[in-house]
Amino acid sequence: MGAVGGEEMQQWETAVAAEEIDGSGGGGKLERILVSVRLRPLSEKEIFANDPAEWECINDATIIFRSSFPDRHMTPIAYTFDRVFGSESTTEQVYEEAAKEVALSVVSGINSSIFAYxxxxxxxxxxMTGITEYTVADIYDYIKRHPERAFALKLSAIEIYNEAVRDLLSMDGTPLRLLDDPERGTIVEKLKEETLRDWNHLKSLLSLCEAQRRIGETSLNEMSSRSHQILRLTIESSAREFLGKDNTATLSASVNFVDLAGSERASQALSVGARLKEGCHINRSLLTLGTVIRKLSKGRNGHIPYRESKLTRILQPCLGGNARTAIICTMCPARSHIEQSRNTLLFASCAKEVVTSAQVNVVMSDKALVKHLQKELARLENELRCPVSASNNSHIEALLREKDARIRKMEKEIKELIQQRDLAQSRLEDLLQVVGDGDFSRKREESPKQASIFHESKVHDDEISKSEPPEVTYNGSKAGFVKFSKYESKNYSRNHHGFSQDTENGDLPPKLSQTKHKSHRWNPNHAEDDTDKSASEDSEELCKEVRCIEMDGTSQRENLNLSLPGVSETQQTQTSNATRNGEYEPKPAAQMDSRPGITGSTFLTLEHHLHSVRASHPDESSLWSSARDLHSSRAMLPRRSRSCRAAFLTSYSPGFAEPEQYDCTPPPSSLRDFPGRPRALLNYNAENGNFSRDRSVMLEDSVSESLLKEQDDMSSSREDITTIQDFVSGLKEMVQVHQNQLVDGQTASEVCGAEGTRKSVGLDTILDPVDSPSHWSRDFEKKQQEIIKLWHECNVSLIHRTYFYLLFKGDPADSIYMEVELRRLAFLQRTFSQGNSYRISGETGRRVTLESSMRTLQREREMFCRQMQKKLPTEERLSLYVKWGISLNSKQRRVQLARLLWTDTGDLEHIRESALTVAKLIGLLESGQVLKEMFGLSFLPQNSYRRSHRWRHGIYALK
Ligand SMILES: Nc1ncnc2c1ncn2[C@@H]1O[C@H](COP(=O)(O)OP(=O)(O)OP(=O)(O)O)[C@@H](O)[C@H]1O
Known part of the structure; x- marks a missing residue:
């Protein structure tokens, strides 16, 4: 060591110059953390328990896992570090080869740290005890060998126990605060620092620390250190010849001896009570340490969470900062500790990638500092006077190129990190969802007494659940379109955002307007909160819906009528009028007759319509027997399997009841009482001429219940098949009835209504598919597109759309199903476009409007959203996000995805993907391809050819 103010100053100046040139930060020397592993011998306990050693150091740098279990595989099997020490090695050896060089840097003014993990x-x-002693011994030895320098040694010691910092050199156990010093970084307030008098003084202080440190007994160690201990030895040295002079410079550095608390899991140490609490804190700070090390090992890009624990805050300079660092990872070789040993090795592997930048720490006197600054000024002035030389220029260019390359690399890393974050976020959402589901199933068990409470708050939950963005653009078609259809956006705007009447009536995309209810406002910045909220609310909402099932249908309906959100008072009044008694309430005749355009004098609910049809066509028992048979056969189905059917029913409810007013004759009841809602069909008692409904019908009217059950039931694909069977058999039934009506000569007033109506639904285009396949293919596509458009406009259940889409792909035999569907949809569209509503048949007589069907659809989407993480693999979801223009950075991506399903009616690829996605979500594709053959739909029935002719002729005859 040279004289202070001489050699130290030179060292420091060189470092500063290096910093200016290479920007290495702090002028320090970049080097990796020195990482070693030490295996201890098996303890007596382990030998006694026949717990063999499974790790072996095969050379100075490699440790391998050598299992005595032949079938045990662990990858990687060999780990390499700077140094590994077998169980026979001594602490002195460990010190010499894994710590000494780093530790003794302190005498040269370089900070250093030795960790035991x-x-x-x-x-x-x-x-660590051994290493501390050896280091201090060597420091004293160094001091002895350098009489020309004056040394001052100071010791401080802290322990971090349960995230509280305590001074181990003070008898006062008060926790100490951490302060941020702009120059020195994090410092411990009021920490005692003892100036060491001699070696013995140091020994006594070390004993004091040892005595003060928290020790407890765990199942693995009778004398387990329950805290992190940091001993800090600070060494200041100056050349004696400059002592007392103005231009002195002092080297000042510290060496930290860090003995971390055990990194084991609480469960493994069989910790309970206080030990468990300690374990939690220990694990938390070690977790942060691990995170910091992991992040540092990948470079210093991005945020390093030093501040998340006191341990990392205090040790910040030692971790990737101005210090040389060595970590000694200790391991138990026993088989019973394999998992922990592996974790230790993973930590060590990360640590060896961390780079620190240690520099010489020189404390200058004012005069020395002035001297240095003057020199620096002269140098800079000189540089300004002389033009930059060519060699300098090329040097700068090279530096710039290097910087550019570094920036590009960092940008790439940032991109990767963002992707990782998104992935993690999406997994977190999934996890939250899983937690939510778990909560849900638990809550299901709760007492039915809570039903009413749950139910009463349900309406408000619905409001919250609709905090959707008003516009989501879809990029899949490149054209970009507004997510909501005219009806969806209109309905949305009316119910949730208080959009102006102009917006409702126009075709313009809805604009987000101020809303009174905060919960309805979509704010991407608050989306995270929303996510959390929705995660916790999901389970609650589901729970509430379970309770709804247990309730009496009538009271349930009445409750719903109390304050249906987004429904006008008039609408609510109408609804409650219609359902108050749970029975059909015919309108006064005068009121019905006064409606314009009603053909005939009857205006009936479904029940009355059916009744009158039966009365006026006593021979047409097919319609009635079909309905009854359908009902009775389905009543025998297992109850759980009604899930999808129920969703289908409710979603389809607009089509199942009688319009309140219309100006053309409705299609026959069979077309409105669409298949898939078997229990909604009526029991007709021939003796008393009354209609009754099974009690289960009431349940079917509950949208939430059906969705809930659906979610529940969808776990079983077999049951889903049952559900689609219901759908198909209902469909067949409807077609059958329809054909019978045509064959048996129902007239225009019964079947199609006015001619204009027929044209609008395309009945005049029915062709014999067998006769002209090419025409049929064109016709099929046209009809398919019309149907898709109408589904969208009528807010038809996505499950229904999916079933239908997957079943009917253009086979000639599909024509009749397509036709019937088109007619039914056209009827629905007409009714809705006239602002009319339906009343569902049966005791509850719920009125269905475009708005309520929209709400139903919305719930269905919510249900899909919940199903996604279970049924849709992450990769598939990510690919859909990308394809459908959902930013991977955005929040609530699943919600957005669910909202986009089946929305771009003009893009057949989007429709196909939507159908496949929904099919997966409801478990339809789990059991393979949906084939019509499975359901007996792929037939041209024996007489269908003939019948289609007759039908066609029948229709033509109407023209
Ligand atoms: N290399 C070794 N050679 C011989 N005995 C050892 C060795 N390492 C540890 N031991 C013994 O193992 C036991 C546990 O060691 P120690 O208390 O140092 O573990 P620790 O990791 O600090 O545990 P804790 O985290 O619970 O404080 C002690 O009895 C110690 O003497």
Whole structure:
């Protein structure tokens, strides 16, 4: 060591110059953390328990896992570090080869730290105690060998126990605060720092620390250190010849001896009570340490969470900062500790990638500092006077190129990190969802007494659940379109955002307007909160819906009528009028007759319509027997399997009841009482001429219940098949009835209504598919597109759309199904476009409007959203996000995805993907391809050819 103010100053100036040139930060020397692993011998306990050693150091740098279990595989099997020490090695050896060089940097003014990391009882304290002693001995030896320098040694010691910092050199156990010093970084307030008098003084202080440190007994270590201990030895040295002079410079650096608490899991140490609490804190700070090390190992890009624990805050300079660092990872070789040993090795592997930048720390006197600054000024002035030389220029260019390359690399890393974050976020959402589901199933068990409470708050939950963005653009078609259809957006705007009447009536996309209810406002910045909220609300909402099932249908309906959100008072009044008694309430005749355009004098609910049809066509028992048979056969189905059917029913409810007013004759009841809602069909008692409904019908009217059950039931694909069977058999039934009506000569007033109506639904285009396949193919596409458009406009259930889409793909035999569907949809569209509503048949007589069907659809989407993480693999979801223009950075991506399903009616690829996605979500494709053959739909029935002719002729005859 040279004279202070001479050599130290030179060292420091060189470092500063290097910093200016290479920007290495702090002028320090970049180097990796020195990482070693030490295996301790098996303890007596382990030998006694026949717990063999499974790790072996095969050379100075490699440790391998050598299992005595032949079938046990662990990858990687070999780990390499700067140094590994077998169980026979001594602490002195460990010190010499894994710590000495780093530790003794302190005498040259370079900060250093030695860590011991490992699970409890692996030998951290054993190793660290020895290393501290050897280091101090060597420091004293160094001091002895350098009489020309004056040294001052100071010791401070802290322990971090349960995230509280305590001074181990003070008898006062008060927790100490951490302060941020702009120059020195994090410092411990009021920490005692003892100036060491001699070696003995140091020894006594070390004993004091040892005595003060928290020790407890765990199942693995009778003398387990329950805290992190940091001993800090600070060494200041100056050349004696400059002492007392103005231009002195002092080297000042610290060496930290860090004995971490055990990294084991609480469960493994069989910790309970206070030990468990300690374990939690220990694990938390070690977790942060691990995170910091992991992040640092990938470079210093991005945020390093030093501040998340006191341990990392205090050790910040030692971790990737101005310090040389060595970590000794201690391991128990026993088989019973394999998992922890592996974790230790993973930590060590990360640590060896971390780079620190240690520099010489020189404390200058004012005069020395002035001298240095003057020199620096002269140098800069000189540079300004002389033009930059060519060699300098090329040097700068090279530096710039290097910087550019570094920036590009960092940008790439940032991109990767963002992707990782998104992935993690999406997994977190999934996890939250899983937690939510778990909560849900638990809550299901709760007492039915809570039903009414749950139910009453349900309406408000619905409001919250609709905090959707008003516009989501879809990029899949490149054209970009507004997510909501005219009806959807209109309905949305009316119910949730208080959009102006102009917006409702126009075709313009809805604009987000101020809303009174905060919960309805979509704010991407608050989306995270929303996500959390929705995660926790999901389970609650589901729970509430379970309770709804248990309730009496009538009271349930009445409750719903109390304050249906987004429904006008008039609408609510109408609804409650219609359902108050749970029975059909015919309109006064005068009122019905006064409606314009009603053909005939009857205006009936479904029940009355059916009744009158039966009365006026006593021979047409097919319609009635079909309905009854359908009902009775389905009543025998297992109850759980009604899930999808129920969703289908409710979603389809607009088509199942009688319009309140219309100006053309409705299609026959069979077309409105659409298949898939078997229990909604009526029981007709021939003796008393009354209609009754099974009690289960009431349940079917509950949208939430059906969705809930659906979610529940969808776990079983077999049951889903049952559900689609219901759908198909209902469909067949409807077609059958329809054909019978045509064959048996129902007239225009019964079947199609006015001619204009027929044209609008395309009945005049029915062709014999067998005769002209090419025409049929064109016709099929046209009809398919019309149907898709109408589904969208009528807010038809996505499950229904999916079933239908997957079943009917253009086979000639599909024509009749397509036709019937088109007619039914056209009827629905007409009714809705006239602002009319339906009343569902049966005791509850719920009125269905475009708005309510929209709400139903919305719930269905919510249900899909919940199903996604279970049924849709992450990769598939991510690919859909990308394809459908959902930013991977955005929040609530699943919600957005669910909202986009089936929305771009003009893009057949989007429709196909939507159908496949929904099919997966409802478990339809789990059991393979949906084939019509499975359901007996792929037939041209024996007489269908003939019948289609007759039908066609029948229709033509109407023209
Ligand atoms: N290399 C070794 N050679 C011989 N004995 C050892 C060795 N390492 C540790 N031991 C013994 O193992 C036991 C546990 O060691 P130690 O207390 O150092 O573990 P630890 O990792 O500090 O545990 P904790 O985290 O619970 O404080 C002690 O009895 C110690 O003497």
């Amino acid at each position: 490992g699970q409890t009882s692996s030998g951290k304290t054993y190793t």
